[in-house]
Amino acid sequence: MSEEKKVPSAENPYKLLKLKSTGAEKWAAGIPAVMAAFSDLFEEGVPIRGMKALFSMNQKGGFDCSSCAWPDPDDERSPVGEYCENGAKALAEEATTKKVTADFFKKNSVYDLAMLTDFEIGRFGRLAEPMYMPKGGTHYQPISWDDAFKKIAEHLTALDSPDEAAFYTSGRTSNETSFLYQLFAKEFGTNNMPDCSNMCHETSGFALMPTLGVGKGTVKLNDFYDTDVIVIIGHNPGTNAPRMMSALEKGKLNGAKIIAINPIPEAGLMGFHNPQHLNGVLGNGISLADLFLPVKINGDMALLKAMELLLLDFEKKSPGQVFDHDFIEKKTGGYDEFIKQFENYRLEDLAEESGVPAASIYQAVQMMAFKKRIIFCWGMGLTQQPNGVDMLKEIVNLLLLKGSIGKPGAGVCPVRGHSNVQGNRTMLINEKPTQQQLDRLKEVFGFEPPRKHGYDVVRAIKAMHAEKVKVLFSMGGNFISATPDTTYTAEALRKLRLSICVSTKLNRSHLVHGQEALILPTYSRSDLDIVNGQPQLISTENSMGIVQSSQGILKPISDKLINETQIVCRMAMATLGTRSVINWQQYANSYDAVRDIIEKCIPGFEDYNRRVREKGGFYLPNAARDGNFITEKYADRAVFTLTTIPDNTLKEDEYLMATTRTHDQFNTTIYGLEDRYRGIKNERRVIFMNQKDIDNSGFAAGDKVDLFNYDDDIERIAPLFIIVPYSIPQRNTLTYFPETNVLVSINNVVGESNMPASKYVKIKIRPHDPLNIGN
Structure with a gap:
């Protein structure tokens, strides 16, 4: 088979390492967490550069951690460091001086890279320059920023309708970028803004x-x-x-x-x-x-x-x-x-x-x-x-x-996951904006924003599969590894005319792409961001509604990176041209200008530029926190709700599976192969089962099995997993994502919110059959 006809895998390779199971821990953190936090800095070869950044991370006047959204203390913060083990690992991968350049892509085809695990893919270092995959190509090739934006504009303006494009957002994106991103989408003419909230909260x-x-x-x-x-x-x-x-x-x-x-x-x-x-x-x-x-x-x-x-x-x-x-x-x-x-x-x-x-x-x-x-x-x-x-x-x-x-x-x-997922929604990253929000944008900017609701993540995947969405722009994240029904979603992504990923590191979404694809490298939270000679600060909102400043300190690893705000503005200028009523160049030149316009559009951000520079930031209004409940049903009351108990009946050979992440993982980013607190080392393809279930089914600890799901009358297979006995209720099992995302049907969703129901998957477990391995 020629390389042109090979299809890059959308999943981690079906191969086992050498599992070591040591039993679950009884406590967390302590000395092991401290050692793990620093070990990655040494592995990346940046102990001094990394330590300098760690002492600034989550400190007042420093930069916000790019991982979780847990708030920093309002009062004094620990001089030892306001970060956790995974925050330190995230920082190590930002601070690394390893680069993924055009020469790397010249030597490595997309197919060959897809044969690696997500962990291996993520270890190559920071993306250093924009890259382009031509139609029918096998290797990414370098492209200038001007030509990249020209390519995006060509595809977007060629669409029959703005609704044939979708603009995805990860929770790492700053308030400033998020506001401009949704503003561009609306001026372009669509509310198709799927985001990571559609998959978590x-x-x-x-x-x-x-x-x-x-x-x-x-x-x-x-x-x-x-x-x-x-x-x-x-x-x-x-x-x-x-x-x-x-x-x-x-x-x-x-x-x-x-x-x-x-x-x-x-x-x-x-x-x-x-x-x-x-x-x-x-x-x-x-x-x-x-x-x-x-x-x-x-x-x-x-x-x-x-x-x-x-x-x-x-x-x-x-x-x-x-x-x-x-x-x-x-x-x-x-x-x-x-x-x-x-x-x-x-x-x-x-x-x-x-x-x-x-x-x-x-x-x-x-x-x-x-x-x-x-x-x-x-x-x-x-x-x-x-x-x-x-x-x-x-x-x-x-x-x-x-x-x-x-x-x-x-x-x-x-408890929110990604660091600014709540801020994204506050900044109007929402496929269902309210009429009041849209009216305000119209009043401030003078254009008529689209009123029709757009696609969330699940609906966007279905629209891509039906070829109703033809361009997907991803502002951060790892779409293919975060989403459900991996085979179905990969088929959808490959039907796109163009896929664009704004990223800091290589991930699997760069390998499962549209007919054409772009990788646009950008700054991380810890990078020093200078525009026209002026250091810029961004802002984020944590889980408890505090808006705070974030200003990186590390010299970027490449002079071919540009910040996300400028990416949005340059895309807007290339795509909308003279028909735009917005001064995109002004916002590309200054984040203060962006904050000035945000405060005119979104309640609670009055005097934004001054307050965001105060140590610790400021709280957004929260009526319910103050004891005031303004609901749709009552003007001044909270609402009691009548609910029902679900029927969780299983067939005799069925189990319920929930997906989870390891301790060496944040969302789709795999930092290592050790789930220390659950006692799992050097392996991810495991299924935790109750010992009685293992005995009743005729299995034994360490057996190799294949996992099946039959939702929608479709057989989905996740092959080659190792059984690990664990303290878990009978007929319940636990596996890691993204390895078992393939088992989560695109139609297995949460009522009302339409989120993937990845914690409730009915599976069958059978002895491993080597014929089930296809990659």
């Missing part, structure tokens, strides 16, 4: 907006320090937001009780050795969770209703001491109808459906019954369930009963 917004009137969390970081109960459900802070554990430690030391709800016991939920404190490094650290509830996959709804049923029982025995009736009467609607449903529930049935013993549920309710200051935190363990919106509404229901929203030490906390 869209569900949170769909649950919180109709019930509380705000699609964000309602707590501040200081609320964790002085509260009574913290419930962590569907989230693993030790890996996904390690700096959150410092806040949990502080709350615990101040008397808070912590309840952890998850299908498996995660080290970061159990114990914490704080590397910023001597006791955390040399001592025994602190035990975090007072109670662990091992809920079944998608058993959370039954568990929450069981808690509410018991709270109602406590209230009947101690009237007025458990429910906050004054809050319920003055601040909520729908209470009577909500309470009436519990006549139909039995604790025993709910406990069985949840997988958690009734006695354990009772313990949890005892901790909450006579407390008012309660915080619920969640991650994608809930948002990526088919009924995720309803489950989050049920959390709101429970907190409304207690009056535990809109007061200090109480509220909801969706």
Whole structure:
């Protein structure tokens, strides 16, 4: 077969390394985390350059970490460093001096690169110059920036409709770039703006907006320090937001009780050795969770209703001491109808459906019954369930009963993933902008923005597959490795006329591309960004609504990089030309000019340029945080919601699978091959199973198996996985993404939010057949 006819793989190669399973850890962080944080700097050969940047990362006046969105302390920040292990690894990959140049692409075809794992692909270094893949080509070749923008303009202006283009955004993009990016898309004529929120916390917004009137969390970081109960459900802070554990430690030391709800016991939920404190490094650290509830996959709804049923029982025995009736009467609607449903529930049935013993549920309710200051935190363990919106509404229901929203030490906390995913949405990166937002843009800029809703991620993939979308512009991210139904999505991407990726590093999305493709290299957060001789600062918004400045300090590794804001502006000027009513050159020259126009368009950003330069930044308005609930159903009340318990019945040979990431991973970026806290080393193709399931199915630990999904009557196969026994509920399994994204049907989505339901995949497990390996 000639190389021209070879199709680059959309998945990691089906090959095993040498698994070493050491058993799960009982605590997280400590000395191992410190050593891991620094090891990558030495591996990348930049210990001095990297350490200089680490001491500036997440500090006031420094630059914002490009990984998680957990907020920095409002008060003093640790001189040791306000970063976690994965933040340090992200920084090491930004600070590296290894370059991916035109010579690299000349020596390596796209097909050959696709035979490597995502981990191997990501180790080559920083992209150093713009590259172009011609139609029918096998190797990327260099292209000038002017010619790259000319190529984009040619494709966009040749479309029959602006809606034949889609503009994807990752959560790393700054506020300034995000605002200009959506502005360009709207002036071009489309609301096709799929973004990473469509795959992580869209569900949170769909649950919180109709019930509380705000699609964000309602707590501040200081609320964790002085509260009574913290419930962590569907989230693993030790890996996904390690700096959150410092806040949990502080709350615990101040008397808070912590309840952890998850299908498996995660080290970061159990114990914490704080590397910023001597006791955390040399001592025994602190035990975090007072109670662990091992809920079944998608058993959370039954568990929450069981808690509410018991709270109602406590209230009947101690009237007025458990429910906050004054809050319920003055601040909520729908209470009577909500309470009436519990006549139909039995604790025993709910406990069985949840997988958690009734006695354990009772313990949890005892901790909450006579407390008012309660915080619920969640991650994608809930948002990526088919009924995720309803489950989050049920959390709101429970907190409304207690009056535990809109007061200090109480509220909801969706733990966002990528560092500015929340800021992107605030900056109008949204396929469904409101009429009020569009009216304001029209008033400020003088053009008529499109009013029709655009495509989210899932709908964009389907539109590409149907050849209704012909150009995809990706502002960051790794689209093919982040999205579901890998084979289907790859087919969709290959039908594009042009795919464009703005990136800092090589990833698989550069290898699974359209008929033509562009790679546009850009600055990272830690890079010094100078425009017309002036150092520029950007801004981001963290999980708790704080907008803060970020200014890199490292000399860029190439003089052929340009920042994302200039990429947007130059694309706009090349594409729209004289028909544009916007002064794109002004915004390309100064981020201050961008912030000046943002404050005219988006509430809460008054005096933006001054306030963003204040140490620690500023909070955006949050009515629900202040106890004001302005919902669509009521002008001044939060809303109780009626929900149902899902049917999780499985066929005799079926299991439920949830995808997760390893500790050596952030989103789709693979930093290493060690999932330290779960005791997995040097392997990613593993499936965690309950020992009883292993025995009942005739398997044994270490067996090689193939995984199958049959949604939509289509056979999807993820071959060659190793069985690892683990503490997980029966008929539940856990695997890593992106290796099992291929099993997640494009139609397996969360109700209302249309997110991929990657935490709820029905699979069958069979002995490995070598014939199932095709790449």
